Amino acid sequence: MLDYYQVAELFTPEERQVQAAARKFLEAEALPHIAQWWEEGVFPKHLIPRFGEMGFLGANLPSAYGAAEVSNVAYGLIMYELERVDSGLRSFASVQGALVMYPIYAFGSEEQKQRYLPELAAGRLVGCFGLTEPDGGSDPDANMKTRARRDGDHYVLSGTKMWITNGNIADIAIIWAKDEEGVVRGFIVPTDAPGFTANEVKHKMSLRASVTSELVLDEVRVHKDQMLPKAQGLRAPLACLTQARYGIAWGAMGALEAVYTEALEFASSRVTFGRPIAARQMVQHKLVEMLTAHTQGLLLAWRLGRLKDAGRLTYTQVSLAKRQNVRAALQAARTAREILGGNGITLEYHAIRHMLNLETVDTYEGTHDIHTFIVGRDITGKNALG
Numbered sequence: 001m002l003d004y005y006q007v008a009e010l011f012t013p014e015e016r017q018v019q020a021a022a023r024k025f026l027e028a029e030a031l032p033h034i035a036q037w038w039e040e041g042v043f044p045k046h047l048i049p050r051f052g053e054m055g056f057l058g059a060n061l062p063s064a065y066g067a068a069e070v071s072n073v074a075y076g077l078i079m080y081e082l083e084r085v086d087s088g089l090r091s092f093a094s095v096q097g098a099l100v101m102y103p104i105y106a107f108g109s110e111e112q113k114q115r116y117l118p119e120l121a122a123g124r125l126v127g128c129f130g131l132t133e134p135d136g137g138s139d140p141d142a143n144m145k146t147r148a149r150r151d152g153d154h155y156v157l158s159g160t161k162m163w164i165t166n167g168n169i170a171d172i173a174i175i176w177a178k179d180e181e182g183v184v185r186g187f188i189v190p191t192d193a194p195g196f197t198a199n200e201v202k203h204k205m206s207l208r209a210s211v212t213s214e215l216v217l218d219e220v221r222v223h224k225d226q227m228l229p230k231a232q233g234l235r236a237p238l239a240c241l242t243q244a245r246y247g248i249a250w251g252a253m254g255a256l257e258a259v260y261t262e263a264l265e266f267a268s269s270r271v272t273f274g275r276p277i278a279a280r281q282m283v284q285h286k287l288v289e290m291l292t293a294h295t296q297g298l299l300l301a302w303r304l305g306r307l308k309d310a311g312r313l314t315y316t317q318v319s320l321a322k323r324q325n326v327r328a329a330l331q332a333a334r335t336a337r338e339i340l341g342g343n344g345i346t347l348e349y350h351a352i353r354h355m356l357n358l359e360t361v362d363t364y365e366g367t368h369d370i371h372t373f374i375v376g377r378d379i380t381g382k383n384a385l386g
């Protein structure tokens with residue numbers, strides 16, 4: 001790992017092993033093919049059971065439910081390694097673990113946990129998380145038009161979800177809908193239920209090695225036992241987002257390592273006016289800025305992980321790290337692209353793929369500006385959001 005401050009000394013031996021195993025696996029199975037998958041706009045579905053075998057899915061959840069039960073730092077390092085290859089791979093694992101397994105684990109009944117979590121951990125089932133709707137994602141409470149109407153032992157769900165990662169490859173969808181009292185509820189919806197349609201979003205210029213979908217629910221009937229009994233109100237989906245954003249804070253540093261390393265190697269061998277461009281002050285300045293951002297972000301992610309392991313993590317701390325690390329990685333990817341010159345616009349190099357992916361990462365799971373308002377509200381006590 002790129003590690004200017006020997007942060008890895010702060011990891012346990014098990015955490016270092018988890019990271020080394022993830023890197024070895026991904027360098028063999030994913031890195032050589034990622035540019036092609038991205039260009040063709042396909043997600044490598046064949047890797048899903050392999051991710052399960054590697055323990056990548058919901059890795060910080062209990063082994064009693066089939067998960068790896070590693071520390072939050074080890075979980076973060078898995079996200080780091082996945083995103084070092086591509087934000088799309090990390091997005092798959094974030095959704096499966098933090099946005100599908102976590103809500104079932106935190107808000108589900110024991111029967112739901114026993115039934116779904118081992119299958120999801122093994123990658124035999126795939127899930128997606130439907131919160132965002134076409135009218136806008138930043139204000140999910142006001143924009144939630146999806147409704148759950150009680151009908152005897154069933155709920156009838158109607159509405160449309162937008163920008164849903166894994167939508168077309170999912171077996172189950174966690175759907176957030178308002179009940180007849182206007183309370184947000186979560187449902188585990190089988191995607192083969194009558195009235196459920198997933199339409200893949202095409203022509204994306206970002207996260208191309210990831211499936212993104214519109215979900216249409218037209219009077220989808222689910223048994224009341226499919227409702228997550230402990231999820232009441234918007235706090236439940238927001239708690240899931242905190243889990244996913246935590247992983248993103250780590251993942252973004254993986255992408256930053258990828259673009260920094262590539263830019264450094266290129267700058268060291270590219271000769272102009274008789275010297276490698278790495279010998280030029282302006283190029284060194286750019287590289288040092290990138291390395292500094294990685295060093296800061298890695299320390300931030302590590303501290304966040306230790307707070308999470310201690311049960312002391314706050315959602316505003318996660319907002320600060322998601323906001324900071326993703327924007328830093330996006331800036332670095334743009335700088336790396338610049339250092340690569342014309343080569344930087346091709347998929348022969350990784351920089352532009354990471355750069356375009358990170359545009360999504362900067363927007364989803366709360367935009368950069370929304371996280372500014374979340375932290376701003378925390379420190380000033382004044383709400384700039386509403």
Ligand SMILES: Cc1cc2nc3c(=O)[nH]c(=O)nc-3n(C[C@H](O)[C@H](O)[C@H](O)COP(=O)(O)OP(=O)(O)OC[C@H]3O[C@@H](n4cnc5c(N)ncnc54)[C@H](O)[C@@H]3O)c2cc1C
Pocket residue numbers: 095129130131132135136137138139162163164165166207212360363364365366367368369370384385386
């Ligand atoms: C590839 C991809 C995958 C995704 N995957 C999922 C998924 O799996 N599940 C899911 O539920 N969602 C998913 N999303 C949706 C994502 O979370 C939303 O795109 C995000 O929340 C922003 O919502 P929006 O795009 O509707 O933008 P809007 O909410 O319409 O915001 C537009 C702009 O306005 C700004 N803005 C909003 N409110 C304010 C304000 N009060 N003051 C100032 N500026 C403001 C925002 O920062 C943004 O720049 C995904 C999105 C993408 C692109």
